[in-house]
Amino acid sequence: MDYVQITPEQHGLMLQRIGATSIDDLFTTLPQDVRLNRSLDIPAALSELEIQKTLSELAGANYTADRAACFMGAGAYDHFIPSVVDDIAGKGQFLTAYTPYQAEASQGSLQAFFEFQTQIARLSGMDAANASLYEGANAAAEAVYMALNVTGKRRVLMASTIHPHTRAVIATATADLPIDLVELPAVNGVTDVDALRDALDEDTAAAMIASPNVFGLIEDWAGLFAAAHEKTGTLAIAVFHPIACGLLKRPGECEADIAVGEGQPLGIPLQYGGPYLGLFAARDKLLRKMPGRLIGATTDAEGRRSFCLTLQTREQHIRGAKATSNICTNQGLLAIRATTYLSTMGPTGLRGVAERCYHKAHYAAQRISALDSYQPAHPDQPFFNEFVIDCPVSAGRIVEAGRDAGLLPGVPLDRLGIGGENQLLIAVTEKRTRAEIDELVDLLKEVAS
Amino acid sequence: MNDSPNVNPYEQLKSRGDHPAEPLIFEKHNPGAQAIDLPPLDVDEAPLPGERCGEAPELPELGQLDVVRHYNHLARRNFSVDDNFYPLGSCTMKYNPRINEAAAAMSGFVNAHPLQTDADVQGLLRILYELRLDLAEIAGLDEVSLQPCAGAHGEWTSLKVIRAYFNDPRGGNAPQRRKVLAPDTAHGTNFASCTMCGAGLELIGSKDGLVDLDDLRAKCDDETAALMITNPNTAGLFDGQIVEIAGILHEAGALLYLDGANMNAILGKARPGDFGVDIMHYNTHKTFSTPHGCGGPGAGPIACRDFLAPYLPVPQVKRSDAGDIEFVLDWNRPKSIGKVRSFFGQIGVLLRAWCYIRACGPDGLRRVSETAVLNANYLAACLADRFEMPYFDAAAGRYCAHEFIAIPRALLDRGVTLIDIAKRMIDYGVHPPTMHWPVRDCLMVEPTESESLDTLDRFVAVMRRIAEEAEEDTGRMHAAPHHADVARVDEVAAARSPVIVWRP
Numbered sequence: 039m040d041y042v043q044i045t046p047e048q049h050g051l052m053l054q055r056i057g058a059t060s061i062d063d064l065f066t067t068l069p070q071d072v073r074l075n076r077s078l079d080i081p082a083a084l085s086e087l088e089i090q091k092t093l094s095e096l097a098g099a100n101y102t103a104d105r106a107a108c109f110m111g112a113g114a115y116d117h118f119i120p121s122v123v124d125d126i127a128g129k130g131q132f133l134t135a136y137t138p139y140q141a142e143a144s145q146g147s148l149q150a151f152f153e154f155q156t157q158i159a160r161l162s163g164m165d166a167a168n169a170s171l172y173e174g175a176n177a178a179a180e181a182v183y184m185a186l187n188v189t190g191k192r193r194v195l196m197a198s199t200i201h202p203h204t205r206a207v208i209a210t211a212t213a214d215l216p217i218d219l220v221e222l223p224a225v226n227g228v229t230d231v232d233a234l235r236d237a238l239d240e241d242t243a244a245a246m247i248a249s250p251n252v253f254g255l256i257e258d259w260a261g262l263f264a265a266a267h268e269k270t271g272t273l274a275i276a277v278f279h280p281i282a283c284g285l286l287k288r289p290g291e292c293e294a295d296i297a298v299g300e301g302q303p304l305g306i307p308l309q310y311g312g313p314y315l316g317l318f319a320a321r322d323k324l325l326r327k328m329p330g331r332l333i334g335a336t337t338d339a340e341g342r343r344s345f346c347l348t349l350q351t352r353e354q355h356i357r358g359a360k361a362t363s364n365i366c367t368n369q370g371l372l373a374i375r376a377t378t379y380l381s382t383m384g385p386t387g388l389r390g391v392a393e394r395c396y397h398k399a400h401y402a403a404q405r406i407s408a409l410d411s412y413q414p415a416h417p418d419q420p421f422f423n424e425f426v427i428d429c430p431v432s433a434g435r436i437v438e439a440g441r442d443a444g445l446l447p448g449v450p451l452d453r454l455g456i457g458g459e460n461q462l463l464i465a466v467t468e469k470r471t472r473a474e475i476d477e478l479v480d481l482l483k484e485v486a487s
Numbered sequence: 488m489n490d491s492p493n494v495n496p497y498e499q500l501k502s503r504g505d506h507p508a509e510p511l512i513f514e515k516h517n518p519g520a521q522a523i524d525l526p527p528l529d530v531d532e533a534p535l536p537g538e539r540c541g542e543a544p545e546l547p548e549l550g551q552l553d554v555v556r557h558y559n560h561l562a563r564r565n566f567s568v569d570d571n572f573y574p575l576g577s578c579t580m581k582y583n584p585r586i587n588e589a590a591a592a593m594s595g596f597v598n599a600h601p602l603q604t605d606a607d608v609q610g611l612l613r614i615l616y617e618l619r620l621d622l623a624e625i626a627g628l629d630e631v632s633l634q635p636c637a638g639a640h641g642e643w644t645s646l647k648v649i650r651a652y653f654n655d656p657r658g659g660n661a662p663q664r665r666k667v668l669a670p671d672t673a674h675g676t677n678f679a680s681c682t683m684c685g686a687g688l689e690l691i692g693s694k695d696g697l698v699d700l701d702d703l704r705a706k707c708d709d710e711t712a713a714l715m716i717t718n719p720n721t722a723g724l725f726d727g728q729i730v731e732i733a734g735i736l737h738e739a740g741a742l743l744y745l746d747g748a749n750m751n752a753i754l755g756k757a758r759p760g761d762f763g764v765d766i767m768h769y770n771t772h773k774t775f776s777t778p779h780g781c782g783g784p785g786a787g788p789i790a791c792r793d794f795l796a797p798y799l800p801v802p803q804v805k806r807s808d809a810g811d812i813e814f815v816l817d818w819n820r821p822k823s824i825g826k827v828r829s830f831f832g833q834i835g836v837l838l839r840a841w842c843y844i845r846a847c848g849p850d851g852l853r854r855v856s857e858t859a860v861l862n863a864n865y866l867a868a869c870l871a872d873r874f875e876m877p878y879f880d881a882a883a884g885r886y887c888a889h890e891f892i893a894i895p896r897a898l899l900d901r902g903v904t905l906i907d908i909a910k911r912m913i914d915y916g917v918h919p920p921t922m923h924w925p926v927r928d929c930l931m932v933e934p935t936e937s938e939s940l941d942t943l944d945r946f947v948a949v950m951r952r953i954a955e956e957a958e959e960d961t962g963r964m965h966a967a968p969h970h971a972d973v974a975r976v977d978e979v980a981a982a983r984s985p986v987i988v989w990r991p
Contacts, residue, residue, distance in 0.1 A: 040851030041582050041776075042858045043939040052861055052940070056868040057881045061857045064864050064886045065756060067725040072762040078755045080621045083848025086586050093842070097595025099610030104598040113829055114601050120523050122554060124592075130569030131562035134583050137782035138565075139575075141976035142968050143913045146565035147781040150558070153512050156988040161544045166987050170783075172636035175829040183683070206826035210800075213824070214650055214685035256539050287541035300829070309591075310611055311601030311830025313636070313784030325985060331782065335989070336981035338974040339966075342508065348981040371780030374558075381512050381554050382522045385543040390525045400533030420536040437604065449602045472529040 039086060103308060103446060107474035109402075111424045111465025112252065112449040113174070113201050114311060115303050117281070117391065118469050119379070123305040126378045127371055137331070137370070141346035142338075147370065148345035151333040154377040161283045161380070162276075162297040163290020164319035169331040170368040170376075171316030174300025175207035178246065178277055180318060180329045181296045182208055185244035185273045186217060188327050193218045193242045195266075197229040199251035200277060202454050217243075227253045227416035227426070231265050238269045244296075248277035249286075252456070253463070254399070254424025255416055259292035267293065280304050280317065280376075282422050284385075284392030289319070296320045305379030306372055315372040325349070331368045394468035395423035402466050402475045403427075409479065411486050415461055424465040426451060430486045433462040443481045445474075504972040509560040513547050513989055522551040564972045565781075566918045572942050574866075576890045576921035576931025577674075577721060579751045579773035584846065587776065587839035596838060601830035605815045611834070612814035615804045618841045622788055625750075625844075625852070626767060627758025630796035632803065633788045634832040638748060639676040641768030641787025642715070644800060646684040647824045648766060648791065649713050649742055651798040655822060658794070661740060664712040670698050672721045672925040674746060686712065696722040696878045698732055707739045713765075717746040719753065719888035721925040723863070724878050733763020742766065742795075750774040751935065752860055752889035755853030759790075766791035771833075775840035786833035786840065797822040802831065858936035859889040862943060866934055867891040869947040873954045877926075890933035892926065898957040899928055903964045908953060910975060911967035915949040 044052070049061065058064055065073075084092065108116040126132070131146060138144030138151075151169040158167035171177040182194050194212075196205060198221045205221075212219060222245075223233050229247055238245070245266035249257035263274035276289035278299040289297035301315030302308075320328055326349060334348030383391065403425045407414050415426035429436060433450030440447040448464040451457025466475065549557070566573065573580035591597070599608050619631045635641035646667070653659040669677050671690045681688040689706055691714070692699040698716070707714070714736050719725040726732070733743045745759045745767035751774050759767050771777045772785040779785075791799070801823045802816035816831070847855060864886050867879045874893035879885060895908055905928060909919035921931040934943060957964050968975065 039584075040847045040854045040858075040936070041584055042854055042936050044858050044861065044936070048940050049861070052865045056861075056864045056886075058864070058886070061861055063884075064857075064860050065725075066884060066886065067727045067888075068753070068757050069727050069730060069762075072730060072757050074627075074756060074758055074761065078849040078852060079624050080844065080849050080852075081617075083851050084845045086846065089586055089590065089842055089845055092845075093590045093593060096610035096613060097593040099613075100595040100599050101607040102595055102598040102603070103600060104594040108598075108600060110600040110602055112602055116598075116600070118525070122522070122551060125555070126558040126562075128588065129558070129562045131565045131567045132781055133588070133778045134568035134580075135565050135781045136573070136575060136578055136580060136779040140566070140909065140913065140919050141978065142910060142971040142973055143566035143571075143918055144564075144781075145972050146561035146563065149509065149511070149564070150561050151781075152987070152989070156511075156513065157546060159988045160546065163541075163544075168987075172640060172783075173828055175826075176636065176640075201829070203826060203829040207828060210647065210825040210827055211683075213647070216685075256536060283541075283544055285535070285541070286539055288544065291541050307597040307835075308600050309597045310599040310603075310608065310834040311832065312828070313786075313833040313835055314829070325987070332985070332987050334981035335986040336977045338976050340503075340974045342503075342973055344973040344976045346976045346978045346981050348978065348985055348987065351982070368782050369780075369784050370782035371778070372784060374781065377512075378554070378558060380546055381549060381557070382551070383546070384520075384522060384548040385546045386521060386548070387523050387525065388546065389543045394525065394528060396535070397528060397532050398530055401530035404533075420539060441607070446600060446603065453602055468525060471526075475530070 101441060106444050106446045107470060107477065108446045109448045109464050109466060109478060110446050112454060112463055113203060113300060114308050115465060115467055116308060116469055117303050117467050119305050119307060120382045122382050123375050123378045127375045132371060132374050138347060141344065145344060148333050150374055150377055152335060152345050154373045155333060157377055157380045158317055159319055161280055162278055162319040163288030164297050165322040166325050167319035168328050169333055170373040171318050171330050172369060173312060173314040173316045175204040177298040177316030177318045178204045179208045179211040181275045181298045182212060184296065184327055184329060185275065188324060189243040189271050189273060191241045191243035192216065193220060193239065195220045195222050195234060195237050195242060195245040197222045197247045197251065199224045199227065199229055199253060200246065200248040201252045202456055204277065227255045227419055228257050229262055231261055234262055234265050238266065238272065240269065242269055242272045244273040244275050246275040246277060250279055250282055250422040250424065253416060253426050254421040256286060256420045256422055263293045281392050281395060284388035285396060286422065295324065301372065301376050304376035306375050313369060313372055315369045315376055391468045395466060398470055398475065399423045399425060399466035402464060402478065405479045406482060409483055412482060423467065424463060426457065427462050427464060429460045429462050432459045436462055436482065436485050439481060439485050443477065445478055445481055447478055447481060504970055506563040506972050509557060511989055512557055515549055515553055515557060516547040517549055520548045520550045522549055522554045571916055571918050572938065572946055573918040574920050574932045574934050575918060576933040577748055579933060579935055580779065581776055581935040582937035583776055583778040584843065587842045590842045591835045591838045606812050609812060609814055612804055614838060614841050616806060616814050618837055619804060621844050622769060622790055625754065626790035627760025628790040629793040630799060631788055631790045632799040633837055634800050634827055635768065635787035635789060636828055636833055637783065637785040638768055638770040638787045639680060641789045642676055642746065643680045643683060644827050645744055645766050645768055645789050646680055646686060648795055648798040650684060651824045652795055653712055663710055664741065666710045667712055668706055668714040670716060673715060674717065674748065677715050677746065696724050697726045697728060700728060700731060703732065703735055707735055707741060709740065711739060711741040713742040713744045715744045715746060717748055719749045722878050722892055723887040723890040725888050729762045748773060749889065752856055754856040755849060756856050766795055771836055771840040776843040777836045777839040784833055784836050786836040798824050800824055800827045855936045862934040862936060862938060863887050863889050863891055866932060866943055866947065870950055873951060890931055892929045892931055894929050898954060901957055901961055903957045903961055907964040907967055911953050911964055912949065913968045914970045917946060917949055
């Protein structure tokens with residue numbers, strides 16, 4: 039099914055109107071020697087019924103969080119998604135529209151994005167937010183570009199406790215630019231404020247700290263950002279977890295200048311890593327240097343409140359090489375998921391989710407630490423929804439054993455290229471029950487014996 | 488809205504059109520209302536980390552019905568492919584088949600965690616692997632990376648790959664090649680991507696909408712890394728000189744990069760690899776029917792020749808050489824440019840693209856392009872007497888590809904602006920085409936293969952009617968839209984004093 043509605047019978051009439059004799063005539067500018075004179079060598083067409091059947095089988099061949107209690111995190115979390123979110127994001131009017139260039143024909147999505155920007159600004163405690171970027175790691179890379187651009191300085195300090203994927207994307211992004219990326223060492227899993235002070239110099243554009251960090255630990259944003267601000271002009275970049283903002287101090291409360299994060303926990307399914315949602319917020323003074331789409335409130339010619347894309351002169355389609363970024367689109371539908379999620383959860387729901395993550399993760403950590411031969415990797419450090427455990431066997435073996443027990447026990451740290459073979463990163467969301475946590479504890483106990 | 492007696496019952500008079508204005512969600516705040524509940528906490532509370540705790544963010548509180556109504560009301564105030572003809576040039580707003588949505592929503596896909604073992608997700612990896620092969624075949628190239636998040640991201644990733652190749656002493660071994668060429672009709676993203684990769688961009692002139700070969704020869708030297716070209720180009724023409732263009736580049740030791748934005752015109756008809764392209768990106772949301780979602784998510788897979796493959800981002804999905812699992816992610820690629828995003832790619836989008844390619848099959852994909860080109864030429868032919876078409880002249884055998892440029896000269900001469908025309912089209916329920924791009928004063932119309940002859944004819948009637956209206960009453964044109972949800976939006980005021988978050 040090619041979904042074409044023009045029938046072969048209509049070809050003649052259309053070609054006659056054009057004044058051509060065959061469809062092939064219309065391709066005369068394709069030189070003969072580059073034409074493909076055979077069929078593409080791809081599988082033959084399948085009917086919808088066959089596609090459904092094939093995909094059901096392939097989906098069924100995956101062992102995933104719908105069949106196992108998922109304790110995996112490390113940047114992607116198995117959170118509860120209210121049914122309202124799927125329903126709204128499935129609406130054809132949102133699904134099949136494009137970037138709202140024509141304001142008068144797009145007030146719906148424009149208003150939804152304006153509300154999204156407001157919600158993300160409030161969630162992060164910042165003044166302003168954009169209409170989203172590709173995903174969290176790219177949002178962080180954009181924050182680095184922006185900091186370099188705004189300050190004209192050339193050094194960026196990056197906590198070594200930031201997710202290694204994020205650091206890797208920043209490294210790729212800046213590889214061809216004449217700048218220095220400096221990694222800040224950690225002590226007992228959190229960034230060392232003295233090391234940050236030592237690394238600061240006049241040429242430091244920004245210091246970037248994630249909290250919770252890749253180990254799940256809560257960093258001292260307020261202290262670290264205060265230290266970063268001791269040098270005039272240096273910007274503080276917070277990498278935040280949107281659910282943690284329901285419970286912990288937000289980037290804005292800790293004097294961050296730019297706040298970026300992965301929006302996946304806001305009603306976006308795991309779907310093997312994407313599409314996700316890049317969150318980007320900043321202080322008002324940086325507004326005109328922000329990357330990505332921005333929606334502004336204005337009025338129409340008759341005085342009604344209305345919305346439109348704004349400050350487009352920052353963007354590639356107007357400004358070309360001088361644009362703040364090459365980004366052409368946001369992650370529209372995912373921003374709609376996130377805004378619907380936040381509207382559905384409300385402040386009470388969001389806090390409820392954050393508290394459940396926190397308490398259940400602490401219950402799990404306390405029970406696991408009580409087992410012989412399992413120790414928390416970062417004792418006495420405050421954490422949010424995730425923690426590292428030193429195991430008596432390889433973390434990979436525990437993951438393997440989990441499959442038989444109907445569990446996804448966590449992420450082996452060495453799968454992220456950090457930590458030792460025996461270190462397991464365990465995440466606990468509001469979806470996990472006490473019984474499931476107890477099953478995980480039993481599994482760990484069994485594997486150790 | 489709540490039933491408070493303070494509500495002004497005439498509030499809706501401020502609305503126009505059929506879809507009343509909707510208050511902001513913050514204005515619908517109903518203190519204490521809840522739209523969702525959570526299970527009771529089933530473990531003991533742990534002590535909270537006192538000074539690290541903050542206040543709850545100020546989010547609105549609503550009941551579930553009001554949340555649903557809010558977004559339903561907003562949805563009604565949006566044009567979309569599902570509701571409207573959407574001939575936005577260069578964006579390929581084709582129909583988004585619903586099987587794609589159902590497929591991407593299957594629980595065995597949506598619940599896969601990105602860090603699961605390869606053994607856990609063999610079904611998914613098979614799809615990704617097959618898609619990789621399909622996209623390589625459609626491109627006529629050797630290798631594909633599925634990772635880039637969108638077209639512009641694919642472009643940026645490709646430039647990184649090109650740079651890594653030239654920087655490699657065992658690769659291109661020409662680190663001085665830092666200059667990128669592009670025709671003066673290039674996408675804005677091309678320029679910005681170059682800047683972000685630390686590359687300089689030099690423009691090549693055009694002749695009759697095609698690349699000026701003399702200018703290309705003059706500017707292509709031993710500092711040139713690549714030419715970024717869109718073909719069919721942004722003027723809606725297939726540049727038949729493409730083999731010669733590739734020859735000029737290759738002779739100079741440089742590469743040919745294709746912006747695949749317009750692949751919808753040549754599926755199964757010609758393959759970029761066969762006309763000299765070394766590396767390219769796709770836009771799955773244009774060519775392979777993945778929904779545009781109000782501006783994302785897209786996906787921008789890239790395809791390249793073998794000699795560039797070692798530099799593609801990690802990881803790469805491949806068939807396993809040994810062991811008991813068939814498909815694996817390969818992280819061991821020492822020459823790779825590294826990671827370009829967290830995790831593997833826009834999986835939900837790629838799944839939809841796989842569905843579409845399977846649904847169409849080889850013959851269907853060819854019919855897609857043939858029909859897209861037929862539809863565009865049909866519209867152009869039906870409007871050629873009313874609109875200036877610099878690159879279309881059916882009588883002379885000059886046809887367009889899947890889109891065409893129309894300049895409403897007669898209307899412009901009467902003082903009607905392109906914006907006036909666009910806004911008037913909204914009154915007729917048609918989404919306006921791309922405007923002022925790639926040349927000033929033009930409308931760029933891309934009907935896609937999806938539309939029925941009825942819809943095409945209706946569009947012709949709308950455009951002809953607008954042309955007549957402009958002759959009768961220019962004032963009415965300036966005041967358009969008349970029937971949209973809002974009157975003309977003041978974008979200048981929005982930019983002058985930006986309000987991008989709501990403050991009560």
